[in-house]
Amino acid sequence: MEIATKYDPSSVEDKWYRFWMENGFFRSVPDEREPYCIVIPPPNVTGVLHMGHMLNNTIQDILVRRARMLGKNACWVPGTDHASIATEAKVVAKLREQGIDKSSLSREEFLAHAWEWKEKHGGIILEQLKKLGASCDWDRTCFTMDEARFETVIDVFIDLYNKGLIYRGARMINWDPKALTAVSDEEVIYKEVKSKLYYVRYRIEGSSDEWITIATTRPETILGDTAICVHPDDERYANLKGRKIHVPLINRAVPVIFDEYVDKEFGTGALKVTPAHDINDYNLGLKYNLEVVDTFNPDGTLSEAAQLYIGENRFKVRTKIVRDLDTAGHIVKIEDYTNKVGYSERTDEIIEPRISVQWFMKMKELAKPALEVVENETVRFHPAKYKNMYRHWMGNVNDWCISRQLLWGHRIPAWHLPDGSFVVAKTRHEAFELAKSRIPDPGSRITIDDLKQDEDVLDTWFSSWLWPISVFDGIRHPDNADINYYYPTVDLVTAPEIIFFWVARMIMAGLLFRNEVPFRNVYFTGIVRDKQGRKMSKSLGNSPEPIELIGKYGADAVRMGMLLCSPAGNDLLYDDSLVEQGRNFCNKVWNAMRLVKGWETDPGLEQPKSNQVSVEWFDSVLNTALIDINEQFTRYRLSEALKDVYKLVWDDFCSWYLEMIKPAFQMPVDSKTYDATLVFFEKLIRLMHPFMPFLTEEIFHVLHNSGEASIMQTRLPLSGVIDNGLISEFDFIRQLVMSVRAVRSEKNIPQKEQIPVFIRSENNKGKTGHFHDVVIKLCNLSELQYSPDQPESSVSFIVGTTECFIPLLQNINPEEEIKKLEEEIQYQQGFLNTVMKKLDNESFVNNAPARVVDAEKKKKADAESRIAVLKDQVNTLRN
RNA sequence: GGGAGCAUAGCUCAGCCGGUUCAGAGCAUCUGCCUUACAAGCAGAGGGUCACAGGUUCGAAUCCUGUUGCUCCCA
Numbered sequence: 001m002e003i004a005t006k007y008d009p010s011s012v013e014d015k016w017y018r019f020w021m022e023n024g025f026f027r028s029v030p031d032e033r034e035p036y037c038i039v040i041p042p043p044n045v046t047g048v049l050h051m052g053h054m055l056n057n058t059i060q061d062i063l064v065r066r067a068r069m070l071g072k073n074a075c076w077v078p079g080t081d082h083a084s085i086a087t088e089a090k091v092v093a094k095l096r097e098q099g100i101d102k103s104s105l106s107r108e109e110f111l112a113h114a115w116e117w118k119e120k121h122g123g124i125i126l127e128q129l130k131k132l133g134a135s136c137d138w139d140r141t142c143f144t145m146d147e148a149r150f151e152t153v154i155d156v157f158i159d160l161y162n163k164g165l166i167y168r169g170a171r172m173i174n175w176d177p178k179a180l181t182a183v184s185d186e187e188v189i190y191k192e193v194k195s196k197l198y199y200v201r202y203r204i205e206g207s208s209d210e211w212i213t214i215a216t217t218r219p220e221t222i223l224g225d226t227a228i229c230v231h232p233d234d235e236r237y238a239n240l241k242g243r244k245i246h247v248p249l250i251n252r253a254v255p256v257i258f259d260e261y262v263d264k265e266f267g268t269g270a271l272k273v274t275p276a277h278d279i280n281d282y283n284l285g286l287k288y289n290l291e292v293v294d295t296f297n298p299d300g301t302l303s304e305a306a307q308l309y310i311g312e313n314r315f316k317v318r319t320k321i322v323r324d325l326d327t328a329g330h331i332v333k334i335e336d337y338t339n340k341v342g343y344s345e346r347t348d349e350i351i352e353p354r355i356s357v358q359w360f361m362k363m364k365e366l367a368k369p370a371l372e373v374v375e376n377e378t379v380r381f382h383p384a385k386y387k388n389m390y391r392h393w394m395g396n397v398n399d400w401c402i403s404r405q406l407l408w409g410h411r412i413p414a415w416h417l418p419d420g421s422f423v424v425a426k427t428r429h430e431a432f433e434l435a436k437s438r439i440p441d442p443g444s445r446i447t448i449d450d451l452k453q454d455e456d457v458l459d460t461w462f463s464s465w466l467w468p469i470s471v472f473d474g475i476r477h478p479d480n481a482d483i484n485y486y487y488p489t490v491d492l493v494t495a496p497e498i499i500f501f502w503v504a505r506m507i508m509a510g511l512l513f514r515n516e517v518p519f520r521n522v523y524f525t526g527i528v529r530d531k532q533g534r535k536m537s538k539s540l541g542n543s544p545e546p547i548e549l550i551g552k553y554g555a556d557a558v559r560m561g562m563l564l565c566s567p568a569g570n571d572l573l574y575d576d577s578l579v580e581q582g583r584n585f586c587n588k589v590w591n592a593m594r595l596v597k598g599w600e601t602d603p604g605l606e607q608p609k610s611n612q613v614s615v616e617w618f619d620s621v622l623n624t625a626l627i628d629i630n631e632q633f634t635r636y637r638l639s640e641a642l643k644d645v646y647k648l649v650w651d652d653f654c655s656w657y658l659e660m661i662k663p664a665f666q667m668p669v670d671s672k673t674y675d676a677t678l679v680f681f682e683k684l685i686r687l688m689h690p691f692m693p694f695l696t697e698e699i700f701h702v703l704h705n706s707g708e709a710s711i712m713q714t715r716l717p718l719s720g721v722i723d724n725g726l727i728s729e730f731d732f733i734r735q736l737v738m739s740v741r742a743v744r745s746e747k748n749i750p751q752k753e754q755i756p757v758f759i760r761s762e763n764n765k766g767k768t769g770h771f772h773d774v775v776i777k778l779c780n781l782s783e784l785q786y787s788p789d790q791p792e793s794s795v796s797f798i799v800g801t802t803e804c805f806i807p808l809l810q811n812i813n814p815e816e817e818i819k820k821l822e823e824e825i826q827y828q829q830g831f832l833n834t835v836m837k838k839l840d841n842e843s844f845v846n847n848a849p850a851r852v853v854d855a856e857k858k859k860k861a862d863a864e865s866r867i868a869v870l871k872d873q874v875n876t877l878r879n
Numbered sequence: 880g881g882g883a884g885c886a887u888a889g890c891u892c893a894g895c896c897g898g899u900u901c902a903g904a905g906c907a908u909c910u911g912c913c914u915u916a917c918a919a920g921c922a923g924a925g926g927g928u929c930a931c932a933g934g935u936u937c938g939a940a941u942c943c944u945g946u947u948g949c950u951c952c953c954a
Contacts, residue, residue: 005916389882389883392883392952396953570892575906577907584919585919640893838898841937843938844937847938
């Protein structure tokens with residue numbers, strides 16, 4: 001059979017993915033095995049796969065496939081998130097393209113469009129994950145707004161409301177004037193912007209020319225001022241007690257209040273107070289019972305209450321009011337100023353603090369136990385440094401604003417009554433019954449049609465936080481077989497930026513509803529950046545298209561590339577060269593298979609000693625590596641694990657082992673060695689399978705025509721006996737071989753040309769042992785002999801403390817050799833000096849552990865003997 | 880303003896509790912090879928005052944303090 005010299009992923013990947021799906025290898029149902037479960041961080045239905053998903057899902061797939069091959073019942077639950085703001089924005093944009101205005105549609109009509117959009121685009125990202133090789137149990141695919149999840153969310157809302165954890169109230173919230181909705185604190189991104197600090201003077205009541213100057217970055221909110229605040233200890237303003245101040249342009253008289261909140265050093269030390277438009281001012285307003293004048297409309301234009309500039313955009317008004325203030329003689333000066341301004345994560349609009357009636361969830365009580373389980377490592381973070389961040393946040397949580405003024409989402413199950421009160425219930429009917437029961441006078445005339453359901457929907461994270469429970473329907477059916485078996489899940493793989501949005505809240509939900517954490521480990525991936533360290537973004541155009549990348553290099557190569565350079569929690573600077581490295585590795589493995597597959601065996605051939613020892617050696621190397629790699633996994637150092645695999649396969653297996661046992665051209669190999677090699681190869685591809693599922697499945701089948709079996713069904717190789725003596729014996733051989741090669745390279749001796757090597761030995765006893773023939777083969781030697789003397793006209797080198805020679809007829813320049821030797825002597829002498837310095841130091845000898853002192857003594861002896869040998873060489877050359 | 884983390888080769892990083900010929904790996908670079916598995920390859924080579932300054936110690940990349948620079952989170 002002809003096998004191509006290059007591995008072609010495109011010809012095998014779809015084939016094997018179909019094979020896995022058709023055989024249901026990803027399917028998991030509860031049984032007697034130990035469960036291993038991961039729930040996917042559900043990507044947005046609006047999303048298409050980006051590099052962050054690639055990294056994240058590669059890691060999950062590696063963990064799941066590994067668990068499966070450890071004999072666990074592995075279950076990876078996929079799904080998508082309805083992403084209310086993002087999806088609604090997309091649907092609105094699409095409708096606009098069709099000339100349809102959102103406001104012209106009823107709620108039901110809009111939702112019909114949204115669902116249509118979801119059905120059409122919602123599955124794309126999951127199909128893309130399949131290209132990556134994701135081994136999700138697709139039969140379990142969930143959507144945060146499918147029937148079970150929807151009902152779950154509503155049930156939870158009602159439950160928490162009844163428990164008093166959810167309340168409705170007027171609070172200052174972050175308002176997105178573009179999306180026309182409240183957003184949570186976590187959805188506000190603070191950016192540093194260059195702006196101006198305006199010094200504006202306000203006239204003091206009862207005088208014609210007494211003024212107080214305040215500094216503000218937001219002059220357009222002046223119309224909403226209801227107080228001036230100064231520090232109680234500020235002598236400059238002590239005379240203002242009991243006086244009133246006139247707000248410019250509208251001449252509203254407002255009080256002066258004295259509060260330590262004011263920073264005397266900032267600006268003029270006097271602060272204008274606008275309770276409707278600043279969170280700190282709002283708090284001052286509460287404290288001093290100030291009037292609240294809301295001068296903005298929801299869309300960020302000025303309202304009637306502003307009296308001036310009504311209907312105009314807030315930033316246009318800023319320019320205008322500054323001009324008008326100046327004209328009226330109120331502007332004292334304007335300074336450049338840099339401050340931080342909050343932007344909406346979704347729309348990039350500047351957030352407007354706004355007082356509005358919203359739904360909130362109390363967080364303090366929930367935060368405490370959720371912090372506790374991370375502190376005591378019931379939930380472990382990888383890397384652990386995120387514990388600090390988590391602790392800090394959990395100690396300072398505010399109540400969670402869970403209502404959004406959107407249509408796409410879980411509509412809040414609250415029903416408003418004509419008298420302004422409301423009831424919370426699942427259906428209109430239940431709400432009606434509840435409302436009736438609450439009204440003391442049964443004769444009061446409300447009808448079921450008087451109930452009006454709350455217009456708001458819930459924050460998207462209000463469904464996500466239930467995800468590890470809701471995917472198993474554990475809220476509606478708390479005792480079902482799935483939830484009992486799979487919950488708590490084992491690992492969660494996610495980005496550190498959603499540690500509070502999502503991770504913390506899932507932990508709270510888990511403890512609240514199941515009295516058990518949702519997962520044992522959280523693996524935080526880094527952010528995928530470009531080579532210059534910039535975030536990947538559409539606007540920069542610096543993100544490769546993942547599907548194209550897979551098409552070009554193969555899924556296995558991309559997976560490897562993603563992982564190779566991304567230790568947990570570190571950002572990954574993406575570069576195509578990483579994926580190329582992955583592809584090259586695939587090809588290397590492919591060609592190793594071609595080599596082994598091409599060998600003929602001869603049953604009559606006895607196994608040479610050198611092959612036997614090579615097999616024993618690699619067996620020990622492999623067993624050592626298996627332990628190391630397993631250790632890397634238990635520490636969640638996946639990137640390191642992959643590097644170890646890479647070295648084991650490329651260096652130890654291909655570069656050394658295969659070269660050691662490789663038969664001469666068109667010669668057969670003995671069957672013992674051949675069989676051992678096949679066993680090694682199979683162990684290696686099993687070990688590699690979680691990282692590179694497609695290539696390993698292909699090789700698995702090429703190696704033994706496996707038919708309907710899959711490598712997925714096999715177990716990871718287990719470590720066996722390790723002969724450390726043999727390993728260190730080979731370390732000497734490796735150095736010897738490398739030294740001979742170095743001489744060849746230096747002296748321009750072609751690899752084809754056979755050369756002799758002599759090893760100095762007084763008693764003709766060899767140091768190469770069973771590897772004798774291996775050395776001859778790897779170095780292409782005509783002979784390898786032991787001799788007490790140095791042959792005529794030869795170059796020498798030292799391996800450890802052993803002197804070796806290669807006789808050369810030409811190419812020897814004594815001067816050059818002497819120079820090199822003397823450089824080496826100098827280096828060794830320097831080394832010896834540092835060792836001597838330690839050994840001459842009495843406190844070192846007395847205080848250091850014996851083992852360390854002995855090591856130094858050995859260093860000394862070795863260095864001395866090497867120097868002696870080198871000096872000897874120089875003398876020989878001189879004569 | 881509050882908190883956290885990082886600084887080691889051109890790049891990305893490893894180096895856990897101080898001691899292995901400790902200054903490492905991969906990539907990149909340079910040199911020589913199309914050697915019958917693989918040029919997506921093979922062999923070899925060069926490259927770092929471990930940010931800076933102190934301290935602890937027989938001994939510091941590793942522990943402590945300070946300085947500088949960068950990054951992230953929170954307000």
